[in-house]
Amino acid sequence: MTLREVREILEAEVLACEDLLDREPRSACGSDLLSDVLAFTKENSLLLTGLTNPQVIRTAEMSDLIGVVFVRGKRPEPATVELAVMKKIPLLATKLPMYEACGRLYMRGLRGCSEVE
Amino acid sequence: MTDEKPLIEIERRITGGDFQSAGDVSSELKRILQQIGFPAAFSRRVVIAAYEAEMNVVIHAFRGIFRAWIFPRHIHIEVDDEGPGIPDLELAFQEGYSTAPPHIREMGFGAGYGLSNMKKCSDRLEIDTRVGEGTKVVMDFFLKDS
Numbered sequence: 001m002t003l004r005e006v007r008e009i010l011e012a013e014v015l016a017c018e019d020l021l022d023r024e025p026r027s028a029c030g031s032d033l034l035s036d037v038l039a040f041t042k043e044n045s046l047l048l049t050g051l052t053n054p055q056v057i058r059t060a061e062m063s064d065l066i067g068v069v070f071v072r073g074k075r076p077e078p079a080t081v082e083l084a085v086m087k088k089i090p091l092l093a094t095k096l097p098m099y100e101a102c103g104r105l106y107m108r109g110l111r112g113c114s115e116v117e
Numbered sequence: 118m119t120d121e122k123p124l125i126e127i128e129r130r131i132t133g134g135d136f137q138s139a140g141d142v143s144s145e146l147k148r149i150l151q152q153i154g155f156p157a158a159f160s161r162r163v164v165i166a167a168y169e170a171e172m173n174v175v176i177h178a179f180r181g182i183f184r185a186w187i188f189p190r191h192i193h194i195e196v197d198d199e200g201p202g203i204p205d206l207e208l209a210f211q212e213g214y215s216t217a218p219p220h221i222r223e224m225g226f227g228a229g230y231g232l233s234n235m236k237k238c239s240d241r242l243e244i245d246t247r248v249g250e251g252t253k254v255v256m257d258f259f260l261k262d263s
Contacts, residue, residue, distance in 0.1 A: 035228035038165055039237070043157065051225045055172075058140035059225075062147065062168040064161050079137075087144075 001025070001110050003067050003090055006046065009104050010094040012069060016081050017090035023066045027116040030071075030102040034059045041065065042113045048101050052076040057083040065089070072097045123186040125149060131174040131181040133200065136224070139175040142183045143168035149187065155260065163192050163258045166238035169231045170196040170254050176221050177201060178251065190260040195253065202248040210236070 004021040007014060014021070025046035031037050032050050041047070043064035049056060052074050060068055067090040070076060075093065076084075084091045094101055106112070127149070129142045146167050150160040167185070174181035178200025186193040203209045209216075210232045217227025236242045241257040 032225060033228045034225035035230040035234070037225075038169060039230045039234040043161055049225075053136075053224050055136070055139065055224055055226070058144070058168065062140070062143055062161075062164045064157065 001105075001108060003046070003092070005108075006067075006069065006105065006110075007092055009108055010069060010092065010096055010101050012092040012094040015070075015076065015091040015093055016084040017088055020067075020088060020090045023090065025066055025110065027111045027113045028102070028105055029113045030098050032098075037065075038063060040113060042116055045113055046105075046110070048098060048105075050074050050098060052080055054080045054083050056080060057087060057089055060084075060089050061087045067092065069094060069101065071101045121188055121191075123188050124153065125185075125187045127183075127185045127187075129183045131171055131178075131183055131196075131198070133175060133177070133179045133181070133198075135175060139172060140168060143171050146185055150192075153187065159258070159260055162238040163194075166235045166256055166258075167194055169235045169238075170194070170256070172226060173231055173252075173254075174198045174200070176217055176226060181251075192258040194256045194258075197251070197253045199251045202250055202252055203244070203246040204248050206244060206246060 003023050026044045028046040029041045030048040037059050041063050044066050046067050047065050048069045070093045073095045147164045178198035181198030184195045208214050212233050213229040215227045215229035221227045239256040240259045243255040246252040
């Protein structure tokens with residue numbers, strides 16, 4: 001599944017790096033705890049989160065994540081978007097709440113971080 | 118550490134409470150490791166541990182110094198801070214235990230995985246802490262043959 005398909009499935013808006021939507025996440029993680037993301041995600045995963053501060057992008061950068069989706073209509077701070085553009089991390093925003101956003105992607109075959117090698 | 122000469126040494130200041138710059142040092146380290154050409158999985162565990170250590174200084178301490186020695190097959194990191202120190206180190210290593218204040222938790226940190234994650238990512242971790250003075254974190258990472 002590409003990020004372009006993720007955008008369609010989540011009816012999401014693209015906030016940064018529209019040119020990188022051909023990327024394919026190998027798994028995904030839904031979390032509002034960056035400590036958990038750092039401890040438990042796999043590289044090349046997609047993060048779904050309700051957090052919007054720039055440390056989300058730092059965490060994605062350090063963990064080699066390939067994109068971030070902001071859920072339940074949250075809008076990131078301008079500094080978050082700037083950092084994402086600089087680090088080439090695509091940002092999407094959906095109005096769906098966390099559970100539904102994760103559920104839609106999971107139903108379409110995007111696995112969780114603990115289910116991939 | 119070894120007697121071998123490092124490829125690169127870096128030394129950077131970290132300012133407590135400065136969330137604007139938090140992560141800059143680890144980001145620079147990541148760039149350097151990529152330029153040298155370390156395998157992605159190795160760089161990832163070094164950089165995640167470095168970022169956890171850097172964030173600990175930003176969250177808990179007044180200021181700190183981050184030093185890294187990058188050898189061809191080994192990375193040595195020392196993060197030395199002036200801060201409150203850790204009163205009960207065993208407790209601090211317990212997953213889920215955290216002393217981070219509410220505004221830090223709102224940012225998504227302070228879930229109590231920092232130290233255990235640093236231990237998981239590194240090949241050697243040593244912590245020297247004095248209450249009311251500060252904490253020194255020393256980590257080593259060895260590139261193993263794949």
